[in-house]
Amino acid sequence: MTVDTALAEFVDRQRSRWSGVDPALTGFIDAAADFVADGKRMRPLFCLAGWRAATGTAADVPAPAGVVTAAAAWEWLQGSALVHDDLMDASDTRRGRPSVHRAFEHLHRDEQRVGDPVGFGAGTAILLGDLMLSWCDEMLRHAATVDPDLATGDGALRLARAFAVLDTCKSEVTFGQYLDVVAQTRSEVDADAALLVVTFKSAKYTIERPLHLGAVLGGADQELLDRLTAVAMPLGSAFQLRDDVLGVFGDPATTGKPAGDDLREGKRTLLVARALARLSTTDGARLTEALGTAAGVPLATELVLASGALDDVEADISRYAAEATAALSALPDAARATLEPLIDRSVRRDR
Template structure:
């Protein structure tokens, strides 16, 4: 049995133990496979552990008891998260993730070093991208394996699998919507809101709650109540993340300042700015947004446009509204354990109150 306060520690323990087993399995194929295993170890170390926490407290909300099966099952969502991050960084050509080289840059550097030592070898950039795609695929497979070997019986796993399958489809669909948005070069508020929901909100909060609750045998009344709490909270979380992607401290976010501006992320924040900027501001925004070579002064100019158009304030207002919706839903939810209710209220703060 484990204390609730040990969730991050026990999730990390579950990930470490699982990857120890995978390292032994892959070593039988060849020593080269040590590289992706180590990359997975590094990628699953640290982080906010929000998804496992929502899964755990969804389980507790449905009357589940503490113990290793739920912690291992919850850890599978961290493995799923790493899969999504690795693939996302490839698609966005991001250089940094959590203060370290993104996976494709890491593999690129490995191949570059091998080529330098041997005097021959293939394209480091192509190798890095290919290896990262495979790492993301491995983590996606491992997420499924972690859930299904967590220790729950077949009936519980069947209930949870419906939601686990749904979240994998939704996050992939949301990622595609994000690609379409960036490729279009147009600000589309409706599409930005759909990306917000399916790439992040359902995947970060709602479905982890559902998976945990289903493992404990939750009825439909509780599942629906968790959605009413989880969807607005997930959207508020992503709105905060979008603000951090533009204004956040790199030592906190783990990514270079203004990286989302260089990548041309078509978020609710930028869609609002385009809709409300003056003609002069819009011309400057179109000239600069999405340019990889933006310097600090140009990033600051884009930030000023986002502020002057009131896009930043609009996102802050949305965060406030959605946070209040989540808390109101939590008050109405059929959750008997006041410790669980308090933990879910604390997660509202953890998800939305990160500072710029």
């Protein structure tokens, strides 16, 4: 079984169960399925890597169906976060297509429905994100159905530990998102505050907790979890900083998002903090004023680039990636073989 297969089978069960209630639910379920159809699958990959680290299973040996199902559940949490994030940021696109709130807003207009199309799109995006958050738990619980070893005895205890990891992760990523929102209300841009957002919104959520969830399903002890954390935290920071760079300088045809979208949204990223630390008082004030406005994106991009902040952040990315690579030496051979290519994939990417 693959992650894609597990997701498809899960959606088929949802369609069979709910589509007969009202035809409108078919389109709603399809929207959720379509949204997770072409993600990077980073969290499932790290989850499977955690299981391999705990069990010593080589990368070319298929994981049990229950473990794959648990790994696939991360895609629903990611989908929920992105749908809500796009709504909060008023983003028009995601992966080169209209964001969910915009897609349902267009549907409202195309079908000439009554009421407010913007409100309909926003309300539907909130509900779809909530549905996917619920499906994350449901799919993780379904792991015990496809793998009876996770339903009783030691397996049930391992699954309970996995739910504890997921519960912690959901709190962490929500706290990180809130800190990100709070940062946008402050006039100052602080590098330490930006790194705290990176820690909770990305490093823990994208890499550490998926690794931990897979590892506890494999019976990992605390020592192994700590060693995985030593790899995950610097790698997760590098992953998010690469996102920050792509959010300003990425190719829209590849990222699926307009260039400079983070600047339009007024994100107080480390890239912006590094730029303000380097710019003169006058240019710093110009950058601060341009942040959070569509019209200010070209000027903000120019100032960030001229400041040399991009080179600083690229150096940060390289340093964090080197720390993660060095921490691999404390892991079993199977874990190193699985995680080494994921380090490269996390850092050297264009979307």
